[in-house]
Amino acid sequence: MGELEIVKHVKYILTVEKKKDDFESVVMEHLRLNGAYWGLTTLDILQKLDTVDVNEVVSWIMECQHESGGFGGNIGHDPHVLYTLSAIQVLALFDKIDVLDIDKVADYISSLQNEDGSFSGDIWGEIDTRFSYIAICSLALLHRLDKINVEKAVEYIVSCKNLDGGFGCTPGGESHAGQIFCCVGALAITGSLHHIDKDLLGWWLCERQVKSGGLNGRPEKLPDVCYSWWVLSSLIMIDRVHWIDKGKLVNFILDCQDKENGGISDRPNDAVDVFHTYFGIAGLSLLEYRGLKPIDPAYALPVDVVNRIFLRK
Amino acid sequence: MNQKVEFEVEEEEEERSRIPISERPEWADVRPLPQDDGPNPVVPIAYSDEFSETMDFFRAVYLADERSARALELTQEAIFLNSGNYTVWQFRRLILEALSVDLREELEFIDQIAKNNTKNYQIWHHRRWVAEKLGSNVASNELQFTGEIFSQDAKNYHAWSHRQWVLQTLGGWDDELAYCDELLQNDIFNNSAWNQRYFVVTKSPRLGGLEVTRDSEVAYAIKAILTKPENESPWRYLRGLYKNDVNSIANDPRVASVCVDVLTNEKECAHALNMVLDLLCNHYQPSIELKNAIDALSDNSDLELAKKVCSVLQLVDPMRANYWEWRKTTVPARD
Numbered sequence: 001m002g003e004l005e006i007v008k009h010v011k012y013i014l015t016v017e018k019k020k021d022d023f024e025s026v027v028m029e030h031l032r033l034n035g036a037y038w039g040l041t042t043l044d045i046l047q048k049l050d051t052v053d054v055n056e057v058v059s060w061i062m063e064c065q066h067e068s069g070g071f072g073g074n075i076g077h078d079p080h081v082l083y084t085l086s087a088i089q090v091l092a093l094f095d096k097i098d099v100l101d102i103d104k105v106a107d108y109i110s111s112l113q114n115e116d117g118s119f120s121g122d123i124w125g126e127i128d129t130r131f132s133y134i135a136i137c138s139l140a141l142l143h144r145l146d147k148i149n150v151e152k153a154v155e156y157i158v159s160c161k162n163l164d165g166g167f168g169c170t171p172g173g174e175s176h177a178g179q180i181f182c183c184v185g186a187l188a189i190t191g192s193l194h195h196i197d198k199d200l201l202g203w204w205l206c207e208r209q210v211k212s213g214g215l216n217g218r219p220e221k222l223p224d225v226c227y228s229w230w231v232l233s234s235l236i237m238i239d240r241v242h243w244i245d246k247g248k249l250v251n252f253i254l255d256c257q258d259k260e261n262g263g264i265s266d267r268p269n270d271a272v273d274v275f276h277t278y279f280g281i282a283g284l285s286l287l288e289y290r291g292l293k294p295i296d297p298a299y300a301l302p303v304d305v306v307n308r309i310f311l312r313k
Numbered sequence: 314m315n316q317k318v319e320f321e322v323e324e325e326e327e328e329r330s331r332i333p334i335s336e337r338p339e340w341a342d343v344r345p346l347p348q349d350d351g352p353n354p355v356v357p358i359a360y361s362d363e364f365s366e367t368m369d370f371f372r373a374v375y376l377a378d379e380r381s382a383r384a385l386e387l388t389q390e391a392i393f394l395n396s397g398n399y400t401v402w403q404f405r406r407l408i409l410e411a412l413s414v415d416l417r418e419e420l421e422f423i424d425q426i427a428k429n430n431t432k433n434y435q436i437w438h439h440r441r442w443v444a445e446k447l448g449s450n451v452a453s454n455e456l457q458f459t460g461e462i463f464s465q466d467a468k469n470y471h472a473w474s475h476r477q478w479v480l481q482t483l484g485g486w487d488d489e490l491a492y493c494d495e496l497l498q499n500d501i502f503n504n505s506a507w508n509q510r511y512f513v514v515t516k517s518p519r520l521g522g523l524e525v526t527r528d529s530e531v532a533y534a535i536k537a538i539l540t541k542p543e544n545e546s547p548w549r550y551l552r553g554l555y556k557n558d559v560n561s562i563a564n565d566p567r568v569a570s571v572c573v574d575v576l577t578n579e580k581e582c583a584h585a586l587n588m589v590l591d592l593l594c595n596h597y598q599p600s601i602e603l604k605n606a607i608d609a610l611s612d613n614s615d616l617e618l619a620k621k622v623c624s625v626l627q628l629v630d631p632m633r634a635n636y637w638e639w640r641k642t643t644v645p646a647r648d
Binding site: 030031063072073074075076077078080122124126162163164168169170172173174175176197200202203204206207209211213218219220221242243244245248 | 442477478509557
């Protein structure tokens with residue numbers, strides 16, 4: 001069955017995006033900050049974050065900050081909560097959250113909360129439970145959850161709960177494992193997991209495991225390595241991860257590796273990318289694969305990083 | 314319309330005849346602005362020349378906040394090169410507002426790119442922004458557009474999200490239940506269509522809510538179950554119609570009856586066994602038929618019925634053996 005090709009994955013992460021005319025590099029330009037989060041968190045889980053020059057990363061991140069306090073996906077790009085969370089997470093990896101004007105960033109995020117408790121992603125107003133998670137996770141990492149109406153935020157998330165126990169992007173939206181991670185994560189961070197019917201949701205989530213051992217994100221969809229994160233982290237947060245076959249899932253993820261050049265793909269024999277590499281390795285970390293740092297299922301950061309933030313006074 | 318024709322020509326001829334922006338007379342007065350990746354980028358990105366040039370000019374007009382016709386054209390070119398660039402879309406909206414462009418043309422422009430980029434958040438968000446401004450007279454257009462997406466990918470999450478937004482904001486509920494039925498006729502396994510059906514029966518202002526529709530919807534779900542008992546969706550739909558309240562489910566004789574029918578033909582159907590388990594755990598008194606159907610599955614006569622069902626489930630669904638083991642512990646003691 002094989003092993004996790006740690007050395008090759010480290011090399012892949014460090015060389016990704018360098019290829020001329022690579023489709024991924026064009027696509028990545030505007031979400032480079034997300035890419036930095038995926039790549040650097042992967043390196044940290046693999047215990048190789050020290051191969052990166054901290055100051056270079058931090059000064060580049062700070063150049064992505066907009067005058068509003070939010071972050072763009074790259075230098076000169078418009079701010080959005082999607083990139084703002086990545087900026088905070090990457091700074092957290094390096095224990096550098098202090099370089100931020102914390103209240104300015106927190107004010108930007110809290111300004112995006114709507115009357116009904118939901119969050120918009122930016123000034124243009126698109127609403128999605130993804131943004132609820134991002135806002136709550138960001139503010140928690142900044143110790144500024146008091147800047148929003150947490151009760152209303154929770155109420156909105158609960159209004160997106162479906163008959164199958166899962167959650168969608170807005171009230172009535174189909175349950176989707178990615179949205180479920182966001183909602184369960186936000187409820188976990190705010191101490192509101194009692195709003196979840198854990199047995200019902202746990203059953204829906206464990207039904208996501210298909211014959212190959214991989215997980216899908218919705219009924220009758222193909223398995224994809226990224227759900228090794230979304231489904232697995234949710235199952236852990238509601239304490240139902242023992243309901244799936246973990247060994248089969250480990251094998252599925254290992255089967256998705258490019259054993260020659262490193263990197264992980266969505267399904268066996270597909271092209272690798274940094275997004276799936278992160279989710280595969282983060283998933284293996286949740287499965288307690290040997291040699292990997294444990295990752296926190298709610299904050300999506302290594303446990304030691306999260307402890308550093310919350311156990312410090 | 315003109316715009317549409319232009320695009321098709323442009324796309325076909327792009328490879329051969331793209332004139333670099335720096336050689337176009339209308340851009341002579343603008344100095345392109347290169348991307349600043351920092352002095353020693355951690356992850357340096359090598360861009361293609363065309364992409365670099367377009368983005369260098371975009372940066373120049375963006376920083377000058379030039380809301381002009383040529384800037385609008387430029388955002389179009391940038392979007393064709395990378396339709397995921399959030400800043401380009403956002404600037405395009407500012408220009409559209411400033412120039413008071415006819416937004417129906419904008420919808421046509423989105424049609425051009427949307428069909429090849431059906432999972433791009435920016436495009437859907439932009440479409441919603443345009444549709445909201447155009448109001449309820451584009452409702453049917455928007456429903457039709459999402460319908461075209463579903464004919465290629467019937468579970469597209471963005472398109473479903475857009476469709477629900479259209480119904481709730483712009484209207485167009487009249488044929489929605491029939492549309493769900495049409496999709497389910499095509500693919501009874503389409504969970505998105507089942508979800509939409511639940512959305513319609515609970516939220517449509519035309520149908521009177523779940524209380525009114527429940528009876529016929531239970532019949533609909535049961536019919537679907539009998540067609541494909543291994544289909545997870547109608548089983549969940551059935552539970553949802555009773556808001557997961559097992560007492561109400563047990564009070565509808567059609568539910569136990571469909572379980573017997575399914576188990577008679579397909580004795581290892583996990584969904585049917587699971588429903589039976591729920592009923593038994595709720596002190597449901599099984600009929601002789603149901604008892605016989607379960608007894609036929611296992612010769613372990615020592616176990617009580619509910620635990621026997623759990624044991625069978627552990628065998629037929631080994632990947633979730635721990636789940637069924639846990640269910641066994643929740644079986645209430647015999648009265």
